[in-house]
Amino acid sequence: xxxxxxxxxxxxxxxxxxxxxxxxxxxxxxxxxxxxxxxxxxxxxxxxxxxxxxxxxxxxxxxxxxxxxxxxxxxxxxxxxxxxxxxxxxxxxxxxxxxxxxxxxxxxxxxxxxxxxxxxxxxxxxxxxxxxxxxxxxxxxxxxxxxxxxxxxxxxxxxxxxxxxxxxxxxxxxxxxxxxxxxxxxxxxxxxxxx
Numbered sequence: 492x493x494x495x496x497x498x499x500x501x502x503x504x505x506x507x508x509x510x511x512x513x514x515x516x517x518x519x520x521x522x523x524x525x526x527x528x529x530x531x532x533x534x535x536x537x538x539x540x541x542x543x544x545x546x547x548x549x550x551x552x553x554x555x556x557x558x559x560x561x562x563x564x565x566x567x568x569x570x571x572x573x574x575x576x577x578x579x580x581x582x583x584x585x586x587x588x589x590x591x592x593x594x595x596x597x598x599x600x601x602x603x604x605x606x607x608x609x610x611x612x613x614x615x616x617x618x619x620x621x622x623x624x625x626x627x628x629x630x631x632x633x634x635x636x637x638x639x640x641x642x643x644x645x646x647x648x649x650x651x652x653x654x655x656x657x658x659x660x661x662x663x664x665x666x667x668x669x670x671x672x673x674x675x676x677x678x679x680x681x682x683x684x685x686x
Contacts, residue, residue: 501532610685
């Protein structure tokens with residue numbers, strides 16, 4: 492089978508030129524397509540009358556340092572009879588955690604010490620996690636703006652990319668709906684600034 496491999500992209504992306512290819516009957520052909528996106532978008536790849544679409548998502552680059560580590564953390568509550576206080580979610584120890592009371596709407600808040608443009612938030616969550624939650628930003632710890640919303644959380648590690656510029660001094664993980672009958676529980680909250 493012979494045809495032209497064509498790649499169409501959102502305007503501004505750098506792509507290779509169209510290529511004439513021959514595919515042996517019953518054979519397999521791997522063709523690397525290297526491109527440089529200037530943002531997120533949909534790419535169309537066509538060969539021999541067949542077209543497929545590929546969604547490409549790009550994010551702002553982020554710095555390496557975890558800005559939440561060792562900072563002051565507060566919470567709406569702590570699981571009764573435990574030592575799972577808020578500071579354990581920012582202590583850098585993967586074996587310690589914060590755990591809330593068993594109620595929807597509980598939250599954990601971290602004072603980053605100074606305002607940053609948050610580019611990424613990583614939540615390392617325990618089995619008792621939020622099925623729905625928001626990550627919110629504040630300059631004063633009183634008025635909050637959503638940075639990210641998750642409506643179908645499944646536990647584990649959530650890496651949330653914040654692709655719009657923001658001014659974040661305080662970061663809050665605001666529970667909306669629990670996934671279990673227990674509260675919300677976080678092993679670690681990590682915040683990285685946009686680079």
